[in-house]
Structures are given as C-alpha cells and as structure tokens.
Amino acid sequence: MKRIAALLLLASLSANAFAFDPFVISDIRIDGLSRISAGTVFNYLPMSRGDRMTDATAQRAIRALYQTKFFSDVEMERDGNILVIKVVERPSIAKLTIRGNKDIKTDDLKKGLKSIGLAEGETFDRLALDNVQQELIHQYYNRGKYSVSVIPHVVRLERNRVAIDIEIREGQVAKIKEINIVGNHAFTDKQIRDGFELGTPNWMSWYSKNDQYSREKLSGDLEKLQSYYMDRGYADFGVDSTQVTIAPDKQSMYLAADVKEGEIYKISDVKLLGTLVLPETTLRQLVFVKPGEVFNRGAIEASTKAIKALLANIGYAYAKVTPYPKLDKDKRTVDLTLYIEPGQRVYVRRVVFEGNTRTEDDVLRRQMRQLEGSWYSQAAIDRSKIRLQQLGYFKKVDIDKKKVPGSDDQVDVTVKVEEQSAGSLQFGVGYSQYSGIILSASVSQRNLFGTGDSVSVSGERSSYYTKFNVNYYNPSLTDNGVGIGYSATYSKTDYGNVDNSEFANYSTSQKAFSTYLGLPITDFQSIRAGIGLSSNKINSIPGYTPQQLVDYQNEIGNYTIHSTIGTLGWNLDTRNGYWAPTRGGVLSLNAEVALPSSTVKYWKLTGEANHYWPIGHGFVLYLDGQVGYGKTYGQNGISDTQFDQLKAAYAANGQTLTDVRNDFPFWENFYSGGVRDVRGFQDNTLGPRICSGTGTPNASGICNGSYYSYAQPVGGAFKVLGTAELYLPLPFLKDVNTARVSWFVDVGNAYANWQSFSASTLRASTGLSLHWQAPIGPMIINFALPFRTQADDGHYEERIQFTFGSTF
Structure with a gap:
C-alpha cells in the first residue's frame, strides 16, 4: 500500500x-x-x-x-x-542501534542491514526500514519465536539527520506439543521418527533443543522420513501434506504429516548406459543393488557416488551419474538405469595456495599428493587435504577446482587455508599436600618461521625436581621427506628433601643428548630411528631410601649410570585432523635399547593403538590402548665374586641381600596415574609402592616404623592403560577446535614385571573432561571419580585435575 x-x-x-x-x-x-x-x-x-x-x-x-x-x-x-x-x-542515518536481540548477533544484523542500505552514513529510506522489520520477524519465526516484535524508532536530528533505534522483543520459543504422522501402517511412529531433529519435550530438550520448531529442521526430518521408507523398498512413498499449527498464545505448536506408504518394490534389472570409459565389469563392482533385491534408494545413491569417485580418480573431475528408476506398479518392480556422463578428462595445470601468510608455499606443496601436470585425482585431493590438516598449522583447509578459461581439459586447483597458531606458551600449575606447588612451562613452535620445522623448550620445577628439555626437528632434510631431529635434556630430582614424599627417597642428576631420523614409508606410515647418550648420577640414602633400591644400586656398583641408547619406532597415523580429530587413529610401536657399552643393559617396548569413530549427531567415540614392557639382558653389575663379598657384608649386619642385578633399572620404570593417564589418581602414583628403609606397608598402604608414613610409588617394568572416551556435541559450539567435552572411562596400572600382572588389580575411574582453548590458552579440566580401587589408594586419589597455558 x-x-x-x-x-x-x-x-x-x-x-x-x-x-x-x-x-x-x-x-x-x-x-x-x-x-x-x-x-x-x-x-x-x-x-x-x-x-x-x-x-x-x-x-x-x-x-x-x-x-x-x-x-x-x-x-x-x-x-x-x-x-x-x-x-x-532524504535525511542521512547518523546513528543505528539494535537492542533486545539474543538469538541473532548485533554484528550479523548490522551486516545484513548494510547490504540493503540501512547503515550509519547512508540515506534513510522508510520503505527499506519497513522491509527490514518484516525480514527480522521472518527470521525469528524460523527460530520458532512467533511472539517476537520488532519496533523501529526514528528520531529526527538537526542538519537533516535521523537516529534509528530498532527494539527487538524476542519472546519465548514456541514448544512442539505434538507430532503426528498420519497414514503409516508398516512402521510405528517410534521407528520412523528415530533420528528426527524435531520432537516433543523430554528430559534432554534443554540440551538438544529438539522441541524448538525450525522450518529447516522440519524439511530435513521429512527428507529422513522419505529416505527411511525408500531405503526399505517403498519406491513410490510420498508425503501428501504437512500442517504446522500455532496455538493462539503463540507458545505451542502442533505438527502433522500425511503420508502415503505405497508398496514394496524389488529391482528387476540394473542397466549401465552412457559413455563407459571403464570396463562394465569394473563399474558393476560399484553397484550395490542387484536384481531381485528390495529397492533401496540409499544403496543407489551410494552406487552413484562410488562410480563418480572412481571416475574422478582417473581424471574425470566433472563426471555425472544419474539414476533413472522406472516403476512397474502392476508387478511392483523397478527397472533401474544408471546413466554415466564422464565428461572431458582433465589434468591439473597449476596448484595455487591462498591464505598462508606465515607458512611458506613449499611446506604446503610437499603435503600435496595432487601434482601439477598430472591427471586430476579426487583421491589425491582428499589425501592432500588430510595431510594438510594433520600438520596442525591450519584451522580450516578447503581445496577447490576451477576450469581453465579457454580449455576443456585443464583445471587449476586452489588450496585455501586459514592459519591458526602453531606455537604455544604453556604453563601448568599443580599442588600436592606433600610436594607443594608444581610449575611447568614450555615454549614451542611447530612451524618455525613458516618453514615447517619445529622447536620447543620446556621446563618443570617443584620442591623436589627440576627438568629442562630442548627439541628441534626438521621434517624435510631431503626432498623425499627424511627428517632429522635433536634433543637435549637436563633433569635433577631430590626426593630426599621432601617431607613425607610421595616418591621413593633418592636423588638423580641426568644429562642426555640424542639425534634421530624420521623416514616416511607411505603417506600414513613412518619410521623413526635414533641414537643417544646419557649420564645419570643416582644418590640413595640408607634408612630413607627403600632398601630394595639401595640393594640394586650396590649390586650395580656404580653411582653414575652411563648409557648409549638406540631407539626405533614405527607410526601409522590416519587421523583426519591434529587438534580435534573425528575419525581415524594412530598405531605406534617403539623400542629403546641400552647398548652393550651401557652400565645397565636393558630394553623397553611401548605400543599404542587408538581410533576415533563419528557415531552420529556430533558424538565421537575414542578408544585407546597402551602397553609398555621393559627387561634387562646380558650380565649387569658387579661380578659373582664381588656379589658374594657384598652378601657376606650384609649378613654381618644382620641383613639379607637378594640378587637383583638383572632386575629392570628402577629409574627407567613405567608409572601410571595422572591428568593424562588414569585420571582421578595423582600423577605417577599407581603401581608398586614400598616403604622407606626396610619397612613393609600394611593393607592400607601405611608404613609402620618407617621414616615416611605412606608407601612410596616406584613404578614398574610393565604397564597397561585403556581409555574409552565419548566426545559430546555442544549445541552452542560449532567449532570443536575451540572446546570439547567428553565422558571417559580409564583403566590401567603399572606392575613390577609381566609376571606380576593381575586384572583384579587394575584401577579404573570415570568422569568428565573439558578441553578448552581459553583466552589464557589451552586448558584441560578433569573431574574424575575412581570406582575400581584398592585399600591403599585413598591417599593418592585426586578428584579435580587441571592444566592450562596460552598460545601465540
């Protein structure tokens, strides 16, 4: 008007x-x-x-x-x-304010208003303001808020200007009270509505928002309904009508859909027509429906995608596969034709990178499996994208293809990346009743100067230990992907200065240096081999240090342990991301051997297997298993004659000496428990525990007659750990790289040796874990409840654990 x-x-x-x-x-x-x-x-x-x-x-x-x-x-x-x-x-707009909006951000609203000329500094058009008012009301209707009101206020100012104030009263979201499916006979309402996004209120509606109406959700649910029937043979299924009714109070909604089920159809024949650039026998292997089977639209769609993917892998980047089902309603059969149009076979002229302001092109290019001048391959493109995501340098990776103007057989591939922090400055703060404040800090950069090299410097300090570590790795020493790394470590522990220490009372001072090579086997697999030198000075205090450790050190006959360590590892990584993967996993095996020139000759094997599975609706299941085992080899420590002399000296003092020269060295033991292990227990406190001196702990772990009241963890030569974790979707969070919440169950323990393992002594805990990229940096907060414990564990349980840092 x-x-x-x-x-x-x-x-x-x-x-x-x-x-x-x-x-x-x-x-x-x-x-x-x-x-x-x-x-x-x-x-x-x-x-x-x-x-x-x-x-x-x-x-x-x-x-x-x-x-x-x-x-x-x-x-x-x-x-x-x-x-x-x-x-x-017309007057100009001097000021534009929007208030009362919660569902839609003010910045998003202003961007939309600016696109139609309603912005500060623009000419004021009353008709445009009226259109904006109706559009905003429509957007809130789509969010289920039918009582919304949008009230624009226009105030005239001097010099032919106006101030516009848009007042939004969102009101309450209308709740779905009923959903009725009319006409279904073959399946119950519960069966066909399983998986619907919309539903009536239940105890999880506060989280899922399933009772809030949305036109987009309704369209999606109707599509799911059609797929449900068509995947089960109902080829002529249809939704005749839908009704959405709003109560007069605009707070309640009623949804209804009239459906026509039809009859079950079977496939009578499957034809492949069009241009078959591959043998028909090869293509038919990708057809997942066969004559005589019940009609299944999902299987037909999977067949078309598989054929298109195969053609795209050999250069037919724009192939089309169109299904044409012909229904015979009398016989209730479907004659299916898959019409194949491969199009022009194309090769890649150029691979162009965009968005990498810090990272050099060469770093991205060496991850690409789609090469310039070769036939286009969708499999190579997909693999390239995963390899780029696994670097951890990029928040987002998109790869697009575009036809070269004037050419029918060439495309350019554009790799668009959104960079994120590849460096971190992390701080960890902990507290223990006996150890006091524990501080840790690390500076790392996994993309040094944009070259892909990584470097890190870390340090830890508490009342009883100090540790510094420096690492450097160049992943592209050679053109074929061989990398080289260096590591230097200095650590010093003095458990003897800690009252009622949670650890065995002894002190160490260690220096170590190693170098290693990384050798790629395939896109997914790599081998790592290295050599290192270490010197570890160990001081024990008789009467305070557990006698078992004193005996071992006396029988080794040297207070400074020199080691030449050889390492060999194999790694298989199929994860689809670095920070927050949702599929794929890691398999790894690592061996460490103290070579014959070492003071104590031993070997250690560690293995880990984990995997991520997306299980629908934003849920991701993660399973992880770890095992570690160590043992000595050859002859270690003092000679038999010296051992007999030492044994006699012990006997003269009323003590018994056991031959432990071939036991696994206690300073190399595996430990269990902690914020990244069996959560709910203090770090490194699970496993064998012994008293200071010659004391023996009782069933509650109390050491009567020893210097310390509680038995002290010393670790062991064998360790197992298992984790089941379910990552939960957060409806208010679209980017899982920002935060993830999971429910976990951890099971594990450390044992003196393989023979000591007993499933009945495995510890277990459950709880919730939050991984959050907070403003102060990455933060992990665990709330854990141990539910499988032993009588002597109470002193070492820890309900809340956290660590935090900052990124740059």
Missing part, C-alpha cells in the same frame, strides 16, 4: 510539474541540495543544456531522481529558458 501511495504521489507531482510548454534548455539550476553535490544529480538527469524539454523528458527526469532514493520530493519549474529542479533530500 505504501508503494502504491508513493507512485500516486509521483504521478501527482509529475502532473503539476509538467504544466509548461516545450522549450530549449539554456541552463539547469538545482535548489535544495545540502549533502549531495550538483554533479551527482547531473549524472542521473536524462537531459542537459541545449536539449528540448518536454513533458515526457520531465517525467523521465523525475523518475530517475526518485529512483536514486536520495530525495523525498522532486519538483521542476521553468524560469525563462532555465530549468529549475527543486529537491528535498
């Missing part, structure tokens, strides 16, 4: 303005301008000096000026042969 009124007004003005005889324009004068320049007006006028002015020309001129939306009124007069144009400028 407002638009019609405007046109009537325009016609009225035109009629008044055109009451003059035709004349030749000698000059044009414009009156009423303040913000808009005369030159801008002249650009829109359909006449100029020297032109003949007529009623038709005047009509075109007025229409052109109104269409600019700069003016609210335009009049034309004649002063001799001078054309006088009188205008009234």
Whole structure:
C-alpha cells in the first residue's frame, strides 16, 4: 500500500510539474541540495543544456531522481529558458542501534542491514526500514519465536539527520506439543521418527533443543522420513501434506504429516548406459543393488557416488551419474538405469595456495599428493587435504577446482587455508599436600618461521625436581621427506628433601643428548630411528631410601649410570585432523635399547593403538590402548665374586641381600596415574609402592616404623592403560577446535614385571573432561571419580585435575 501511495504521489507531482510548454534548455539550476553535490544529480538527469524539454523528458527526469532514493520530493519549474529542479533530500542515518536481540548477533544484523542500505552514513529510506522489520520477524519465526516484535524508532536530528533505534522483543520459543504422522501402517511412529531433529519435550530438550520448531529442521526430518521408507523398498512413498499449527498464545505448536506408504518394490534389472570409459565389469563392482533385491534408494545413491569417485580418480573431475528408476506398479518392480556422463578428462595445470601468510608455499606443496601436470585425482585431493590438516598449522583447509578459461581439459586447483597458531606458551600449575606447588612451562613452535620445522623448550620445577628439555626437528632434510631431529635434556630430582614424599627417597642428576631420523614409508606410515647418550648420577640414602633400591644400586656398583641408547619406532597415523580429530587413529610401536657399552643393559617396548569413530549427531567415540614392557639382558653389575663379598657384608649386619642385578633399572620404570593417564589418581602414583628403609606397608598402604608414613610409588617394568572416551556435541559450539567435552572411562596400572600382572588389580575411574582453548590458552579440566580401587589408594586419589597455558 505504501508503494502504491508513493507512485500516486509521483504521478501527482509529475502532473503539476509538467504544466509548461516545450522549450530549449539554456541552463539547469538545482535548489535544495545540502549533502549531495550538483554533479551527482547531473549524472542521473536524462537531459542537459541545449536539449528540448518536454513533458515526457520531465517525467523521465523525475523518475530517475526518485529512483536514486536520495530525495523525498522532486519538483521542476521553468524560469525563462532555465530549468529549475527543486529537491528535498532524504535525511542521512547518523546513528543505528539494535537492542533486545539474543538469538541473532548485533554484528550479523548490522551486516545484513548494510547490504540493503540501512547503515550509519547512508540515506534513510522508510520503505527499506519497513522491509527490514518484516525480514527480522521472518527470521525469528524460523527460530520458532512467533511472539517476537520488532519496533523501529526514528528520531529526527538537526542538519537533516535521523537516529534509528530498532527494539527487538524476542519472546519465548514456541514448544512442539505434538507430532503426528498420519497414514503409516508398516512402521510405528517410534521407528520412523528415530533420528528426527524435531520432537516433543523430554528430559534432554534443554540440551538438544529438539522441541524448538525450525522450518529447516522440519524439511530435513521429512527428507529422513522419505529416505527411511525408500531405503526399505517403498519406491513410490510420498508425503501428501504437512500442517504446522500455532496455538493462539503463540507458545505451542502442533505438527502433522500425511503420508502415503505405497508398496514394496524389488529391482528387476540394473542397466549401465552412457559413455563407459571403464570396463562394465569394473563399474558393476560399484553397484550395490542387484536384481531381485528390495529397492533401496540409499544403496543407489551410494552406487552413484562410488562410480563418480572412481571416475574422478582417473581424471574425470566433472563426471555425472544419474539414476533413472522406472516403476512397474502392476508387478511392483523397478527397472533401474544408471546413466554415466564422464565428461572431458582433465589434468591439473597449476596448484595455487591462498591464505598462508606465515607458512611458506613449499611446506604446503610437499603435503600435496595432487601434482601439477598430472591427471586430476579426487583421491589425491582428499589425501592432500588430510595431510594438510594433520600438520596442525591450519584451522580450516578447503581445496577447490576451477576450469581453465579457454580449455576443456585443464583445471587449476586452489588450496585455501586459514592459519591458526602453531606455537604455544604453556604453563601448568599443580599442588600436592606433600610436594607443594608444581610449575611447568614450555615454549614451542611447530612451524618455525613458516618453514615447517619445529622447536620447543620446556621446563618443570617443584620442591623436589627440576627438568629442562630442548627439541628441534626438521621434517624435510631431503626432498623425499627424511627428517632429522635433536634433543637435549637436563633433569635433577631430590626426593630426599621432601617431607613425607610421595616418591621413593633418592636423588638423580641426568644429562642426555640424542639425534634421530624420521623416514616416511607411505603417506600414513613412518619410521623413526635414533641414537643417544646419557649420564645419570643416582644418590640413595640408607634408612630413607627403600632398601630394595639401595640393594640394586650396590649390586650395580656404580653411582653414575652411563648409557648409549638406540631407539626405533614405527607410526601409522590416519587421523583426519591434529587438534580435534573425528575419525581415524594412530598405531605406534617403539623400542629403546641400552647398548652393550651401557652400565645397565636393558630394553623397553611401548605400543599404542587408538581410533576415533563419528557415531552420529556430533558424538565421537575414542578408544585407546597402551602397553609398555621393559627387561634387562646380558650380565649387569658387579661380578659373582664381588656379589658374594657384598652378601657376606650384609649378613654381618644382620641383613639379607637378594640378587637383583638383572632386575629392570628402577629409574627407567613405567608409572601410571595422572591428568593424562588414569585420571582421578595423582600423577605417577599407581603401581608398586614400598616403604622407606626396610619397612613393609600394611593393607592400607601405611608404613609402620618407617621414616615416611605412606608407601612410596616406584613404578614398574610393565604397564597397561585403556581409555574409552565419548566426545559430546555442544549445541552452542560449532567449532570443536575451540572446546570439547567428553565422558571417559580409564583403566590401567603399572606392575613390577609381566609376571606380576593381575586384572583384579587394575584401577579404573570415570568422569568428565573439558578441553578448552581459553583466552589464557589451552586448558584441560578433569573431574574424575575412581570406582575400581584398592585399600591403599585413598591417599593418592585426586578428584579435580587441571592444566592450562596460552598460545601465540
């Protein structure tokens, strides 16, 4: 109505303005301008000096000026042969505010308003404001808020300006009270509605929001309903109608759908037509429906995708596979034709990278499996994307193809990345009743100067230990992907200065240096081999250090342990991301051997297998298993003669000496428990525990007659750990790289040796874990409840565990 009124007004003005005889324009004068320049007006006028002015020309001129939306009124007069144009400028928008909105962000609203000319500094158009009002109401309707009101306030200001205040009263979301499916006989409501996003209120609605109506969700659910039937043979299934009813109070909604089930159809024949660039026998292996089987639309769609994927892998990047089902309603059969259009086979002219402002092109290019000058391959593209995501440098990776202009057989591949922090400055803070405050800090950069090299420097400090570590790795020492790394470590522990220590009472001072090579086997597999040197000085204190450890050190016969360590590892990584993978996993095996020149000759094997499975609706299941085992080999420590002499000396003091020269060295033991192990127990406190001196712990782990009250963890030569974790979807969070919440169950323990293992002594805990990229940096918070414990575990349980840091 407002638009019609405007046109009537325009016609009225035109009629008044055109009451003059035709004349030749000698000059044009414009009156009423303040913000808009005369030159801008002249650009829109359909006449100029020297032109003949007529009623038709005047009509075109007025229409052109109104269409600019700069003016609210335009009049034309004649002063001799001078054309006088009188205008009234529309006001400009001095200020635009939006208030009351919660569902839609203010910045998003302002961006949308600016796209239609409603923004600060723009010319004010009342009609545009009315359209915005209706559009905002429509958007809230789509969110199920039918009681919303959008009230614009326009305040006139000096100098022909206005201030616009848009007040939004969102109201409450209308809840779905009923969903009725009418016409279903073969399946129950519960069966066909399984998996629907919409539903009636239940105890999880606060989380899932399933009871909040959305037109998009309804369309999706109807599509799921159709797929449900068509995947089970109902080829002529249809939804006849849908009804959405809103209660008068606009707080309740009722949904209904009338369906026609039809009959079950079977496949009578499957034909492959079109241009078959591959043998038909090869293509038929990818057809997942066979004559005589029940019609299944999902299997047909999977067949078309598989054929397209195969063709895309050999250069047919734009292949089309179209299914044509022909129904015979009398026989209830379907004659299926898959029509194949491979299109032109193409090869890649160029691979272009965009968005990598810090990372060098070469770092990205060496991850690409799609090469320039070769046939286009979708499999190579997909693998390239995963390899780029696994680097951890990028928040987002998109790969697009585009035809080369003027060419039918060439495409350019564009790799668009969104970089994220590849470096971190992390801090960890912990507290223990006996150890006091535990501080840790590390600086790392996995993409040093954009070269892909990684470097890290870390340090830990508590009342009883200090540790520094420096690592450097170059993943591209050679063109075929061989990498080289270096590591240097210094650590010092002094458990003897800690009252009632949680650890066995002894001190160490270790220095170590190693170098290693990384050798790729395939895109997924790699081998790592290295060699290192270490020197570890161990000091024990008789009476305070557990006698078992004192005996071992006496029998080794050396307080400084020198080791030459060889390492060999194999790794298989199929994860689809670095920070928050949702599918794939890691298999790894690692061996560490103290070579014959070492003071103590031993070997250690560790293995890990984990995998991520997306199980629908944003849930991701993660399973992980770890095992570690160590043993000595050859002859270690003092000679037999020296051992006999030492044994005699012990006997003279009323002590018994057991031969432990071939036991696994206690400073290399595996430990269990902690924030990244069996959660709910303090770090490294699970496994064998022994008293100081010669004391023996009772069933509650208390050491009567020892210097310390509780038995102290010493670790063991064998360790097992299992984790089941379910990552939960957060409805208010779309980016899982920002935060993830999981429910976990951890099971594990450490044992003195393989023979000591007993499933009955495995510890277990359950709880919730939050991984959050907080403003202060990455944060992990665990709330754990041990539910499988032993009598002596109470002293070492820990319900809440956390660590935090910051990234750069």
